[in-house]
Amino acid sequence: MSAVQTSQRVDEAPAVPAPSRPAVNVVRRAIARAVLGLCVLLLAVFILGPLIWLSLRAFAASWSYPSLLPESWTLSWWRQVLADQTLGSSIRLSFTFAPVVTALSALICLPAAYAFARFNFPGRRVLLVSLFATNAFPKIGLFVSVAGLLYSLHLMGTFLGVVVVQLLGTIVFMTWIPAAAFASVPRSLEEAARDVGAGPLRVFFTVTFPLAAPGILVAMILSFLASFDEAQGTFLVGAPNYITMPTEMYTLVLNYPEQAAAVFSILLSVPSVLLMLLVRRHVMGGRLAEGFHLR
Amino acid sequence: MSDGLRLRGITKVLGGRTIVDGFDLEVRRGELVCLLGPSGCGKTTTLRIIGGFLRPDAGEVLIDGTPYTHTPPERRPTAMVFQNYALWPHMTVFKNVAYGLRLRKLPKREVAERVERVLESVNLTHHIHSYPAQISGGEQQRVALARALVLEPKVLLLDEPLSNLDAKLRVRVREDIKQIQQRVGITTVFVTHDQDEALAISDRIAVMNNGRIEQYADPHALYREPETRFVADFVGTMNFLEARVRSASQGAVVDLGDGVVVPCAAPTAFLDTPGTVGVRPEDVHVVADGDGAKARIVRVMPRGHYKEIVLDLDVVTVRAFVGMEQPTEGDVRVRFGRALVYVDDRLRRGSPSAPARSPAVS
Amino acid sequence: MSDGLRLRGITKVLGGRTIVDGFDLEVRRGELVCLLGPSGCGKTTTLRIIGGFLRPDAGEVLIDGTPYTHTPPERRPTAMVFQNYALWPHMTVFKNVAYGLRLRKLPKREVAERVERVLESVNLTHHIHSYPAQISGGEQQRVALARALVLEPKVLLLDEPLSNLDAKLRVRVREDIKQIQQRVGITTVFVTHDQDEALAISDRIAVMNNGRIEQYADPHALYREPETRFVADFVGTMNFLEARVRSASQGAVVDLGDGVVVPCAAPTAFLDTPGTVGVRPEDVHVVADGDGAKARIVRVMPRGHYKEIVLDLDVVTVRAFVGMEQPTEGDVRVRFGRALVYVDDRLRRGSPSAPARSPAVS
Amino acid sequence: MRSQRIRGLLMVAPPVLVVALFVGFPVLTAAMYTLGHTGGPNSVVASIGQRQHFAEHWWGTTDAYAEVFASQQFQRSVVATVIVTVVSVAVTLGLAWAIGLYVRLSKSRVAKVFSALAVVPLFIPVVIASYAILTFYASDGFLRTVAALLGWESAPTFGYTMVAVTIAQVWVNLPFGVLMMTSGLAAVPDVLIDAARDAGASLPRAVVSVFVPLNLVPTVIVASFTGIAVLGSFTVPYLTGPSAPNMLGPLMTNTFGSFNQPQQAQVMAMVVFAIAAGIGAVYVWANFRSAKRSGAVL
Amino acid sequence: GENPSAGSSSEGKTVRLYIGGDVNVRGLWEKNLIPAFRKAYPGYDVRVTFSEHGVNDTTTLAKLGAAVKADQDAGFDLADSNLVRQAATSGLLAKVDTTSIPNLANVDESALEPVDHAAVPYRGSSVVLAYDSSKVKEPPETLDDLLAWIKANPGKFTYNSPSTGGSGQSFVTTVLDKFISEEDRQKMVEGYVPELEPLWDEGFAVLKDLHPAIYQKVYPNGNQDVLNLLGKGEIWMAPVWSDMALASMETGLLGPEIKLTQISNPSFTGGAAYLGMPKNARNKEAALKLLNWVLEPEQQQTIVDVLAGYPAINLDEMPADVKEKFAGLETQNLRLTYSQKMISDLNNLWQQKVPG
């Protein structure tokens, strides 16, 4: 070490004298602020711009390029659209399917999630990953060949059939994220409960579940959104009896004058946005990310 | 005889390694026993076997004579305080403590009463409605203790309950624990790797190494007469010297070779071939002059009410604990008090055999 | 004068609270100074200000006379060892240590040489290619130290470097650190809340409380003459008694009221109205009989080479450190040696003023 | 513990079976169909499909594949798909890292705004999103309007081009990326950065030598999931993309629907699947590799 | 049991109608015909399933095929969509005759040929050329004029990709027909003759040649997109469905400056829209009732008024005013477009040869 001592210093540039420094900083800060502000603005335009632009259109009587705002406004498109009764039913349907699917998904996936997190059994990882297959195969191809299967199972055009098709999109979330949540509950907390006399089941419901709840909530939100968003499969299986919002929307967006389509878009994204305002906080936590770290 | 806790030939293999190896332990009712040992020696594993979180591969666990070897934790009369307390973050202090009682379907009033009583005993009543996250480490520790005590278990198990407290607190809380334990008079097994802690609070200490018990004795005996070299090394500070112990004109001496000879008041035995001799720092007597081996003071470390000094005896360096008043400059002379003689790592006692070259009296 | 490290009137407000408050410190070149204080008193904050991770709101940091108050960490001649080592898990030991040198664009050969040399000095050469996760806590700690030393900083900063080592290891490693520090002769600031640690390794100790320095002195002075009540309480064990100190026929006595009077060899001052008197446990002399206050032994805690006993003097209980040989049963008599007198929490020294009722000599 | 094994397997069974039945099996039949096995579960589709190829050997025939691979349209589509995928993954990663880093390092209110903005798309149905983006970048959309107002009349139109598709893909996939990166970066303790700066690294340098290597896994996760999502996407390119060459998604649907060539459509599906599986493999590998070394993370 | 639709319509008085077309068609049914039908036959009802143009027809066809094969419910009792023609020719639909549907008597025989009497033509419409009269003073009168005009005014014309809508499809077919003999064409209309497809190449070459002159070189998705562009003045001329154009003029999407015209040799294709009933339809009786009812003059009248479509029955059956409204216009045997399978290939080939 003393030898180290002798070898010459390779260190620090002389310190900048203290007083001059703050002045420099002020300028730097100002610039940094400006740049930052710009970034925020850009992101805002990128994310929100399209949505706002679209909603403007819903109130436009005439709007000709190039002008930033419609020349004249109207509500006629709203009247026209709201007159359409199919809308209501499809919204109602969407809101029956999404919860049902989420619940069912939770029912079959949560136990699995717990097992993945707590037990060690042969092929654990393989199975965990195999669920991932649902994401990897393109939906179109999948649904086409699913159709045949559903017929032979007498599921075509039935409520259950639609549920199944939407379920497929939720399984990965519903297994991976809760699995991570369960794993993050220290075993010692469970053992402490066993120690004071609680049986395994009670331990799960009084300790493990409450502590994993946030993660599970996130999973449920995502599942809800997933089944809420599913269009192609739902049409293939559900038509004619079950036409959900997004399915409806394909048609509308493509077959109505832009303004009407805009109105539809607003109406149909209202529920999602409400949901967002409710649950954004939970989704932002690291819970989601945790789920995608396979262990 | 069969009161308290008994482990008979407990063996546990984990991940192919034998972690606990034919472990026998007997804890009297109301006694506080420490499992003391280096990290990884199997303390926690043993404790978890007693608590029922692990099934031993062999041996049995008896509490007040009844076998509990295969009973799941929830049906054992044991209560555990976990290393990180394992308080349930989503329950208030009250709920945490009440949990076990609620399970037992006690009337609300009684639950409340008992919880309050136990929280009083660890004086935490003012935090009864706080959440674990809102209270300090030491307080959390006491909550965990209360949670264990409120069930009035027959055996209390503590796994390094103090290791995440800071130095000052650690000392205070360990005395609280001891007091409460004595008051309640509960049979207790206390896991730690801090010998200071063990010495301070135990009735008896079981020093563990590689899943076996090296020595099981009360603190005083353990410190004074460590049966094995491991114990001698692990408990307290010890100077180990490669030396011979023989009797000379002025009495017994420790001969370090190269003509360095230290008078020794009380060796446990004589050694005519060089062996290991252990001398406690407080048994290294340092005097300004008078007879004794020459030594130089290399370093002085104030330890509060005493000083730890490092002495150079040419062939070896030894540590000594001396009072604050003791002058600690320059050259001094060294004498040993008790000296523990180890042959193949076990303490050798008994009538010193006369050194080989002086004709033995037959 | 301006060699080494100097803090002048450092103040830092965090989250609306003044964490460090007009902090002055002066560390001589090559000196090892401990910042000792309870959790939350601002030790880490101070250290981070020295290291440049926080800008002070007021005051300045000088190293060998040059101001570094506003220099970012990367351009300071300081090196920090973080509480949990902060080794980069994705780099081998070698890479971790070499990182700083690489940044300085040194030729590969020199880097390798210097890394190896420094690793030798903390004898870790055998782990040079292991990842941090693969080595023990103590070894990680030494790697962190090496990483800091290899840059030959002017000032070495350590933030509770030992707090997550186990008891035994903590003692050993702290001595390693002290040795290396002495060998390299580097100016060092060492943060800890373990007074034992501080006493054992510091040249000087700055006891902190609420962001201010309570006392700055060498270990011996600090232990013997704690300037404030806080220091007296925080460093070592101390019996605090509400009592008067007056001179009686047989000399000075500590009067605990209710007729309990303890002879006291050396009070720092007299007190005619009840005040706080601090007596170190080793200054509580316990004798089987002879003069002294009657006391009963309530509890005995073996502490290895000495015993800690709790004595009941009816009005108060006091702790005493006594040798192993001392008998510790039944009733005994107690005398005090030195007694520290605190008036509004500051040590009062000097010519004992005669107690009020005996007419003062004018 | 045998009991544990069995319990584990039982509890895991339901989702696995569902996937096996409703994904595994159909994928198999699809594979059979592409090889010309038009019987069994494929008979229905086969009965109305056009230009089908029938098995010649016991294992089938590769004619379908040959035909598809030979078709210019397909080749162009594959190229387009790959380019869009690569670009949108790259951009998404870039944005996610930038936002993630800022959020990680500043913790200011602005940071909150960033992450709040970034998750919005997660909640907007893809159909609406695509449509909105289409109009936003259309010839009479916001971009060209602003440009025109600034005096640039001949500003390019992105609507109905692969640019729009890419933009939309990024828009849709950004939330996941940001969420992953923010939490990935949050997992790296401050001291590691402090230590690097202490050793003499400037902040950017510290970021490069600490954050980057410690966040490879999240990065891979974002990359692979975004990649797979983009590959298999239909709505976005269908609504915002050009007639041709467009991504495989729409082409597949056209081939299946408008061209009534289910077999060829399934061949394309198989191709996408193959690529996606490849990406998935990387993802899995990265995870388990890190899981092995995960002890190494503070 | 497991099929709610079957259950809900077990009494067989609810006709489930699948519509694959543009929204105006759906409007016709939901706003006009169905209410009237309910009035006409109390207790009877019609439930509509709407599928956006093109995209789902083939999957629905697949579904139908499977359903008939497995004798299961296809999910609808009547279909109003392009898929009907192919379904009929692939024998998935029930045959119809004057005994089951008396009013069929008023329908021109020629309209039943292409579907071998397995579906009922209930309205006609054709593709016309829409143009902005404020910009285009004299509209083209023949196809050649049109092609010339397109080249002369680059970026002012577009048509939707044939796979996404009939109007674009019609434009493409018309251009192809320019180079095909009448009998070859007839074959393509009646059946599936892939071997004749090479005849299209010349036509495709012409279309490819137009590509640079197409508005933004993109072909919109669906008939409506084209109308939108026209309405916003982005383009000046496009092929559109007569009925949709007229409808948009009423909603104000298309201003008064937009005018319609038909070109000649060849003219744009048009044709009858068919209603077809699956062989194993659950609610045959009700469906037949509806079929017969739709062919009554009043309903045909409604169709003419609402959709600006052509009546499917002989004009002689129609009231006088309708008669002279269509005077001169060929409403019965319009230039039919190719058979569904040919169309599929056409879509594919166009996709390969023309855009990009």
Ligand SMILES: Nc1ncnc2c1ncn2[C@@H]1O[C@H](COP(=O)(O)OP(=O)(O)OP(=O)(O)O)[C@@H](O)[C@H]1O
């Ligand atoms: N489930 C397990 N599988 C394999 N080895 C294990 C398992 N649990 C513990 N071990 C090993 O058993 C040994 C003893 O573990 P144990 O926790 O009892 O040690 P300890 O004495 O409590 O150490 P510490 O003082 O660090 O807590 C350790 O080496 C550990 O690696």
Ligand SMILES: Nc1ncnc2c1ncn2[C@@H]1O[C@H](COP(=O)(O)OP(=O)(O)OP(=O)(O)O)[C@@H](O)[C@H]1O
């Ligand atoms: N960024 C911050 N914002 C607000 N308060 C802070 C911040 N950092 C530290 N503090 C507060 O400053 C006080 C001192 O913190 P510091 O870490 O210096 O204490 P310490 O002496 O190091 O304690 P310990 O021994 O526990 O490390 C603590 O009460 C802490 O809560």
Ligand SMILES: [Mg+2]
């Ligand atoms: Mg342990």
Ligand SMILES: [Mg+2]
């Ligand atoms: Mg600190």
